[in-house]
Amino acid sequence: MKKIVYSLVICFTVFQMTSCKSEAKKETETTKEEVKTEKKAAFVLQDADNVINWTAYKTTEKVPVNGQFQKVNITAGGEADTAKDAINNAEFSIPVSSIFTKDTSRDFKIKKFFFGVMDNTELLSGKLVLENDSIGHANLTMNGVTKKLPFKYTLNGKEFSLNTTMKITHWQAENALDSLNTACKDLHKGADGVSKTWDEVALNITSVFK
Structure with missing residues (x-):
């Protein structure tokens, strides 16, 4: 039982870390997009x-x-x-x-x-x-x-x-x-x-x- 719980904790931790990295990447890409689309005067x-x-x-x-x-x-x-x-x-x-x-x-x-x-x-x-x-x-x-x-x-x-x-x-x-x-x-x-x-x-x- 302990082994099962331990395995679940590890899986959950790995999932969270992967999710955080994915979110950080999305934020970085969004920031880059905002810089690229900055409006230039006509x-x-x-x-x-x-x-x-x-x-x-x-x-x-x-x-x-x-x-x-x-x-x-x-x-x-x-x-x-x-x-x-x-x-x-x-x-x-x-x-x-x-x-x-x-x-x-x-x-x-x-x-x-x-x-x-x-x-x-x-x-x-x-x-x-x-x-x-x-x-x-x-x-x-x-x-x-x-x-x-x-x-x-x-x-x-x-x-x-x-x-x-x-x-x-x-x-x-x-x-x-x-x-x-x-x-x-x-x-x-x-x-x-x-x-x-x-x-x-x-x-x-x-x-x-x-």
Whole structure:
């Protein structure tokens, strides 16, 4: 009789241990599933196809010089259930090292003699604010100065497009502008023999959400 009772106790103990392990495994699998199915925002600005085009001007005839920044990082915000909410209040930083004009010599001069002369300008940083359905502004920091840069924009489905013109002198960057003009003196001469680098830069930024 004792042997029978002893056998039953052992069987019951083994069953309990197996059951506990099975429950623990189920809980672990459920936890993993919950992590995998964590909801992602419908619109993520960092994952969008972001293109930053700019146009600067040289000579008294105002000849355009086109370029891009090939990298932008979204440092805060930028995720929401609508495209507009994802853009509104998004904070960004743009490495000036990502500048690209299809001319390596020009890229080098802009980095060294323009941005390199400014204070704390390895990055251009700011925050986007949409005021209504067509206008907004960026609180843009450059040369250690933060200024409001007004812009107009359109938002069609998943495509956001922003257009504006910034005056470099509003960011107290006259020295940087003079430095670049000196480095490019002959290249910025027009038919009149005058070397000029304009303080205006047109910006066109597009973001196409995936």
